[in-house]
Amino acid sequence: MAEAHDALRNHLEDFFRGHLVDCLPGVAGPIGERIPGFRIFRIGPGPRFGGWTYVSSGCADIASADGHGLEFVLTARTDDWQHLESMT
Secondary structure: OHHHHHHHHHHHHEEEEOOOEEEEEOOOOHHHHHHOOEEEEEEOEEEEEEEEEEEEOOOOHHHHHEEEEOOOOEEEEEHHHHHHHOOO
């Protein structure tokens, strides 16, 4: 998982160059048991997009089919803990 997480972070930092990219744990609850190592990248406003972007990391490890996994993306006008809750 660490390799996929690092690759995703590198991609996001490259794509969102000039934006702050944070890596946060999911909101407290069963997510840690269901998806060990689950994290959320939170990308602040910048030159590519003026809102906030949230990207899951870890879902692809459990949801992969035929070697293709899925992660989730949420965009919003404001930074709010409820967006972390939604992603978790």
